[in-house]
Amino acid sequence: MFEDLSSKLENAFKSVTGQARLSDINVAETVREIRRALLDADVNYEVARSITSKVKEKALGQGVVASVTPGQQFTKIVYDELAWVLGEEKEEITFSDKPPTVILIAGLQGSGKTTFSAKLAKWLKEQGKTPMLAAADVYRPAAVDQLKTLGGQIDIPVYAIKEKDAGRVATEAVAEAKKNARDVLIIDTAGRMHVDEYMMNEVADIKKSVNATEVLFVVDSMTGQDAVNTAKEFNEQIDFDGVVLTKLDGDTRGGAAISIKTVVNKSIKFISTGEDMDSISPFYPDRMAQRILGMGDVVSLVERAQQQYDEVQARKLQSKISSDTFNLEDFYGQLQQVKKMGSMKDLVGMIPGMSKQLGDTEIDDESLKPIEAVINSMTIEERRRPQLINGSRRKRIAKGSGTSVKEVNDLLKQFNQMKKMMKTMTKMNKMGRAMEGLKNMTGQQKIN
Amino acid sequence: MGLLDKLGFGKKEEKLQEGLEKTRTGFLDKMGKALVGKDKVDDEVLDDLEEILITSDVGVKTTLEVIRRIENRVARDRFISSSELQKILKEEITGLLKEHEPDRPAEFEAELKQKPHVILVVGVNGVGKTTTIGKLSNMYKLAGKRVMLGAGDTFRAGAVEQLKIWSERADVPLIQQGHGADPAAVAYDTVASAKSRGADVVLVDTAGRLHNRKALMAELGKIKRVMGKVVDGAPHEVLLVLDASTGQNALQQALAFTEVVDVTGLALTKLDGTAKGGIVIGISHEMSVPVKYIGVGEKIEDLQVFDRARFVQALFEKTVAGSS
Numbered sequence: 090m091f092e093d094l095s096s097k098l099e100n101a102f103k104s105v106t107g108q109a110r111l112s113d114i115n116v117a118e119t120v121r122e123i124r125r126a127l128l129d130a131d132v133n134y135e136v137a138r139s140i141t142s143k144v145k146e147k148a149l150g151q152g153v154v155a156s157v158t159p160g161q162q163f164t165k166i167v168y169d170e171l172a173w174v175l176g177e178e179k180e181e182i183t184f185s186d187k188p189p190t191v192i193l194i195a196g197l198q199g200s201g202k203t204t205f206s207a208k209l210a211k212w213l214k215e216q217g218k219t220p221m222l223a224a225a226d227v228y229r230p231a232a233v234d235q236l237k238t239l240g241g242q243i244d245i246p247v248y249a250i251k252e253k254d255a256g257r258v259a260t261e262a263v264a265e266a267k268k269n270a271r272d273v274l275i276i277d278t279a280g281r282m283h284v285d286e287y288m289m290n291e292v293a294d295i296k297k298s299v300n301a302t303e304v305l306f307v308v309d310s311m312t313g314q315d316a317v318n319t320a321k322e323f324n325e326q327i328d329f330d331g332v333v334l335t336k337l338d339g340d341t342r343g344g345a346a347i348s349i350k351t352v353v354n355k356s357i358k359f360i361s362t363g364e365d366m367d368s369i370s371p372f373y374p375d376r377m378a379q380r381i382l383g384m385g386d387v388v389s390l391v392e393r394a395q396q397q398y399d400e401v402q403a404r405k406l407q408s409k410i411s412s413d414t415f416n417l418e419d420f421y422g423q424l425q426q427v428k429k430m431g432s433m434k435d436l437v438g439m440i441p442g443m444s445k446q447l448g449d450t451e452i453d454d455e456s457l458k459p460i461e462a463v464i465n466s467m468t469i470e471e472r473r474r475p476q477l478i479n480g481s482r483r484k485r486i487a488k489g490s491g492t493s494v495k496e497v498n499d500l501l502k503q504f505n506q507m508k509k510m511m512k513t514m515t516k517m518n519k520m521g522r523a524m525e526g527l528k529n530m531t532g533q534q535k536i537n
Numbered sequence: 538m539g540l541l542d543k544l545g546f547g548k549k550e551e552k553l554q555e556g557l558e559k560t561r562t563g564f565l566d567k568m569g570k571a572l573v574g575k576d577k578v579d580d581e582v583l584d585d586l587e588e589i590l591i592t593s594d595v596g597v598k599t600t601l602e603v604i605r606r607i608e609n610r611v612a613r614d615r616f617i618s619s620s621e622l623q624k625i626l627k628e629e630i631t632g633l634l635k636e637h638e639p640d641r642p643a644e645f646e647a648e649l650k651q652k653p654h655v656i657l658v659v660g661v662n663g664v665g666k667t668t669t670i671g672k673l674s675n676m677y678k679l680a681g682k683r684v685m686l687g688a689g690d691t692f693r694a695g696a697v698e699q700l701k702i703w704s705e706r707a708d709v710p711l712i713q714q715g716h717g718a719d720p721a722a723v724a725y726d727t728v729a730s731a732k733s734r735g736a737d738v739v740l741v742d743t744a745g746r747l748h749n750r751k752a753l754m755a756e757l758g759k760i761k762r763v764m765g766k767v768v769d770g771a772p773h774e775v776l777l778v779l780d781a782s783t784g785q786n787a788l789q790q791a792l793a794f795t796e797v798v799d800v801t802g803l804a805l806t807k808l809d810g811t812a813k814g815g816i817v818i819g820i821s822h823e824m825s826v827p828v829k830y831i832g833v834g835e836k837i838e839d840l841q842v843f844d845r846a847r848f849v850q851a852l853f854e855k856t857v858a859g860s861s
Binding site for chain 1 (some may be wrong): 585588591593664692694695699702703716739748781782783789810812813
């Protein structure tokens with residue numbers, strides 16, 4: 090039930106492989122799939138709509154790269170759009186010229202603020218800073234204990250007071266940090282609902298009174314459609330500088346990242362991926378885009394194919410297959426193309442679902458060597474007209490390539506089978522295309 | 538006709554802000570007006586319905602199911618009034634939510650078959666397990682039950698202290714072995730003491746764990762198993778706590794937890810914000826598990842027994858679900 094977008098797109102595009110251009114007809118169904126996938130990944134409804142309309146615009150009329158399927162190519166277009174929305178590059182936190190740099194942590198209940206605060210402190214310490222933590226969550230039972238315990242684990246001082254006054258903890262902590270020459274102060278605040286006026290005022294007041302250098306909004310990466318509402322409200326009240334995505338070690342797609350970025354246009358600065366104090370890392374937009382699409386590494390595959398594959402040659406190849414003139418020389422050329430794209434194992438790994446299908450079967454470039462050797466030991470005439478290869482020629486080829494007659498026989502047999510299969514596939518493709526075209530045309534009428 | 542046929546086509550892209558601020562109120566009236574005397578629901582109405590359901594985190598699959606049901610029903614009973622249609626719409630959605638089971642009553646006053654009635658509380662990190670337990674223990678106590686708590690979250694810093702404060706607020710005993718103890722041992726201890734002290738209800742807390750963490754899930758399985766060694770059939774209820782603001786991942790959570798500890802009921806927390814928690818509709822329907830409680834705030838009384846009709850009504854309102 091958790092089908093990857095890229096495999097969905099494959100299905101949507103089954104019928105149009107080989108078509109030279111992405112047309113209105115084949116784009117319509119695909120856009121629908123993309124939209125559904127984005128919604129399944131928790132991208133906000135309106136945001137998903139605006140993304141798909143942009144993708145549609147870009148896809149229409151774009152040429153199909155022959156070596157990848159239109160589905161893969163489409164995935165690339167979506168990916169580029171998502172990565173663009175998420176921000177071109179990672180953004181760092183700002184440090185104050187006059188220490189201490191005050192970092193205020195805010196967010197909803199249970200988003201992971203306290204754990205993140207401690208992780209950030211440890212991370213900064215490892216970068217040579219001398220951070221201090223302030224326990225300004227005075228509401229949740231034992232929240233102060235939690236931060237103190239974590240502070241103890243990572244050996245970073247925690248400022249806390251007995252009184253339940255968050256504002257006082259914050260301001261006093263600033264003074265304390267100055268006094269002890271701590272150059273960064275991280276203030277952990279209580280989780281609060283964005284609709285809770287009293288609590289939202291409290292955090293806004295803290296921001297002002299401590300003159301925060303950096304305000305980080307912490308969001309659970311599993312958040313659904315409501316992410317836009319909370320992000321907007323927090324942004325209006327405290328105008329935060331960056332977003333932290335937590336619990337990314339789960340299997341959520343994390344579409345909320347796209348929604349938030351779109352609605353408030355603030356950068357995602359950190360991701361948090363576990364309960365271990367080291368599981369914090371800067372945010373990489375490209376990886377997030379891939380995660381939301383759930384797509385293996387189709388992007389690199391398409392990019393490599395675009396670089397390496399000669400479209401004209403590919404078209405020649407297709408006409409050769411359909412006219413039944415595909416020979417061993419063409420096959421050899423194919424092998425070389427594939428090799429140029431990278432190691433077989435890598436390539437297979439990039440195709441969604443493929444690695445699973447193969448299971449533990451070992452694929453390595455070594456397995457191609459005997460095949461190449463056999464073809465290399467043929468004369469050009471033999472490669473062009475494999476039917477010439479009789480018994481004595483087989484013996485010669487086996488000897489020349491350091492293989493056995495059986496291996497030569499196997500190769501020739503496989504080549505013939507492949508040729509037959511390719512021909513049937515091309516025929517079926519043509520027929521399928523005509524059928525799909527009809528179906529899509531009637532489908533179009535319904536839509537409009 | 539597939540709903541998604543219409544998604545994203547022929548409609549001018551609206552300004553994002555406008556779309557987000559579009560009010561839900563009045564949708565039911567609009568739907569009624571658009572429909573009286575027809576045997577088909579207008580596309581525009583279905584579009585609006587789709588938007589309301591999707592933005593409530595109901596999810597594409599369940600949204601399509603709701604639309605399909607409404608279309609079928611309207612095709613069948615063609616001449617209907619607008620009030621009838623509103624009723625149908627609510628009924629179809631309500632019908633997807635599983636009813637409470639008599640064996641495991643949600644009401645706190647209800648008589649419990651087993652003594653002690655053992656409840657294991659599970660969920661991913663930060664959904665509100667400990668807070669929910671605090672509120673539940675108070676409700677049971679007010680209903681005259683003898684309650685006992687077990688501090689099974691021995692992992693998160695401060696978790697035992699947090700539950701201890703709740704146990705003091707509700708004035709119920711807490712069994713704990715401190716931070717870092719074996720949670721299965723705490724669970725065993727709690728159920729055993731409850732049995733010997735004649736408690737009516739036992740609530741055992743567990744550490745939050747992401748459902749894709751194999752080892753942690755296996756640990757949870759063990760916690761469940763040891764309880765059954767002390768009291769027959771324990772735990773009698775496995776309550777999965779879900780955060781209302783969680784999106785489609787909640788379904789993965791429900792599936793994974795059920796596989797390991799066979800979830801028997803859901804508690805939906807944090808409904809005092811703007812999140813609607815629509816994902817529980819699909820979960821309840823697909824897994825045949827009832828939603829039992831909703832959490833609507835941080836105070837000890839901010840917990841209610843789940844009411845299907847009110848929950849569905851709240852999907853179409855701007856106001857907060859569950860607020861009276």
